Amino acid sequence: MDLNELSEYQTRSTITLARQDQLGRDTKYDPFEHRNVTHPTSTVGSFFHLLKSSLGSGLLAMPAAFKHIGVIPGVFGTALVALIATHCVHILVSTSRALCEESRVASLSYAETCEKAFKYGPKIIRRFSTHVRHFADFAMAGVCLGGTSVYVIFIASSLKDICDHFYPSHVYSVKTYCGFLLLPLILTSQIRHLKFLVPFSLLANLCLLLTFLITCYYTFQGIPSVGPDKLAVRVTQWPLFLSTAIFAMEGINVVMPVENEMANPRRFLGCPGVLNVTMVFVATLYGVVGLFGYLKYGDEAQGSVTLNLPQDEILAMVAKILVAVAVFFTYCLQMYAPLDILWTRVQSCISVNYHNLGQVVLRTLCVALTVTLAIAVPDLELLIGLVGAIFFSTLGLLIPVVVQTAHCWDRDLGPYLLVLWKNILLLLFYLLVLVSGCYVSVTELVAKFS
Template identity: 45%
Template sequence: MSKKQLHNQAAIPLAPAVFKKPQMRPMIAEYDPKRKGVKNDLSDVVMVKYKVDPNEIPVEQQAGSTLPLMEIPGRDIEVDEDYNPFEHRKLAHPTSDFDTLIHLLKGSLGSGILAMPMAVMNAGLYFGLVATFLIGGICTYCVHVLVKTAHELCRRMQKPSLGFAETAEAAFLTGPPAAHKFSRLAKAMINWFLVIDLLGCCCVYIVFVAKNVKQVVDHHAESSDWLPHDLDLRFYMVALLPLLIAMNLIRNLKYLAPFSMIANLLVATGMAITFYYLFQDIPSVSERNKFSELGRLPTFFGTAIFALEGIGVVMPLENNMKTPTHFIGCPGVLNIGMFFVVSLYALVGFFGYLKFGDETKGSITLNLPQDEVLGQCVKLMIAVAIFFTYCLQFYVPMEIIWKNVRHFFGAKKNLAEYSIRIAIIILTVCIAVAIPDLGPFISLVGAVCLSFLGLIFPAVIETVTFWDRPNGLGRFNWVLWKNMFLICFGILGFLTGSYVSILGIIRGEE
């Protein structure tokens, strides 16, 4: 056979039956309520509206996406329990239990503790003492609820850790189908409330530091020829700006631990000296109101929850722990820290009001003698401690803001981040200058933000998370009834506390 014949034979196409296009049959797809996705009859692949992270783990809903992903982990309860999120955390700078406790104390022992005598004054001596422990217990319980729910959602989503806002989003994504469309809104709301709350705390800290420093300077200015006399309070606030900018250019939470330690030592020393003054010539309890007027209770609520609620720093602290199981264990970092905080707050509030009565000011340090060196040292020590606390409080809102805007900047991310930090610090100083009334300002921040963050949102997140789980809400739905009480309590505190605080700011009350 010639080469031409071989070539022609090789060019002859094969039988059409070999390459016959296979007959296509329709693929039947149905919605799987258990997996919250669409499955077909060809395989166990689920088609869902999720996007994946670099580890191919679905992390959040993506509108309009119908890409067939891998089988969704975290949807089967048996699979959920096998996933340990703590084993998958990879932290560059993990914090020890002791470091976390220091940060928790510093995040809670802010200027709020020094406002507790004013809070008790608005509630009455005995009622204020009992109500402080009650609100402290409720706040601590809500933090427990939030962290435990976050751990459950980490297992469902197979994510090592979730922040406060991500926990809310995951709850709505893995909860009842009707709640899925609200997932982005839930995340955005918590982020905004966190930012407003913690930046509001920063503004309060500026007012507090400026008032205490002004008292000391004014006293010495009376007998000095070179110190300025009766400078406006706002001048001291503006003078703090360069120091605040310098301190808050530190971007790593671990490097703030030494400043937190120094601040805690200063607070401990200052509070010890404050107790020395409080226990001198104590009046009889019969000279104080046991229960105040009903109309002043909203101010007590706003001030107390502002002082006791450190929920803004809880999730970042737990997520950065080397041993996160120790956070809400028994006794646990959270329980130890909050027991110490609530007890100290109750004592300061009780004896502060007992000592100074109706003359109690927005910060107990402002009631200490101005002509004694020891009293002046307390004011300066506490002022420095609160100044350092500003840095820890500023860390969380800056992280939230930067995470949402960093994609707008290309290669100049570092310059952009530092610029945003400086701009936000300037904003907090401007707000403090505009509202220099310490007492109503504290109550307003607590009533508006912490009613939602500390009471309402944790209750809503837990309810949505376990709504469609077998026995998820407990026997007789006791979890639902308990959370309904927390939500109603938070809404009542928000409405009444905000109204009374705004009236106080308008009237210029201290």
């Protein structure tokens, strides 16, 4: 082959490769066909994973949430919060899938979705993509740390009820019990591998199930008639309902892992779909527990309905012990994600020889932070409202709305900019929850402890 023939051959090869590459780019990329999950989760298994993330200590707080809004607006409010939470999860997952097609990757995590939405969005915001990813990570860590602070109050309040009954001569405050919990929580949080936490998860789920059954046994007995004062309360208290309901229902931090590991991810969205079926069940259960718990205990409903159970009956005391055990073991599970995120950020600043010590110090400081927050706000009901207004609303409302808007800005905002107007309304709802929830919670705290 002479030089001319060689040159012509190379030119044809280059053109052929370019055409093949362009053809590959033009062919729609299906991320589902490229996912290689070692142990995929079935559709039913995904339903239970998502259900477990939405059912927890927040369920026991729903009667107190209804106390701040009343029966009629409480029923509609629960449906509204569930609808908004479901929609925000839907737009997050839809945006993540679209970004997977554009970037030609099989799956994206929550933080990666946020980063790529800005990276492939309008030019003016692309330089912020890394910062957005860090913000999403820290928002996730904030949700977990704030939620675990609520867990500390849950455990401390239950322990106080139990010890006050068995040792009436030694009565301590909730703050004191939070202090007692510091060392045990530090020790359990030193577990660094998720597989060692599986037995704790099973035990916690069993205890929560038994607690829920016992609570229902007491709640649905002797429900008084509905008085006009229970139909609705003053509007100034409604923000505490919104922030508590958002705290209770938001499980968006586990949505992407569940969807990414499904054997058939096409069944996650759509009708019926795993997401819709789960949220309908969750909204119904939360509405029923909140409604009948409020009808049963009225304005005496506490941050955890188990605290309203009688202290002189063995079955009720068993429920309080079980919920304390369940939340204690759930604490170390919930701390796993924020500790992993924070350690990823700081490990490069620490010498490899001191990594073990660094992990111990970091985990100890994080647990101390959650206990300190619990001591600073020792009211379970108000702490749930505060954490829900700040952290859960940011992760579950603000970020999905911003991510979808950034992704659709140069593509398709719908007829008459429908997507943009809808997201503006959701953003206003987020600001309402954030500002009003924080204001009412702080005002109530100042009034209670001043």
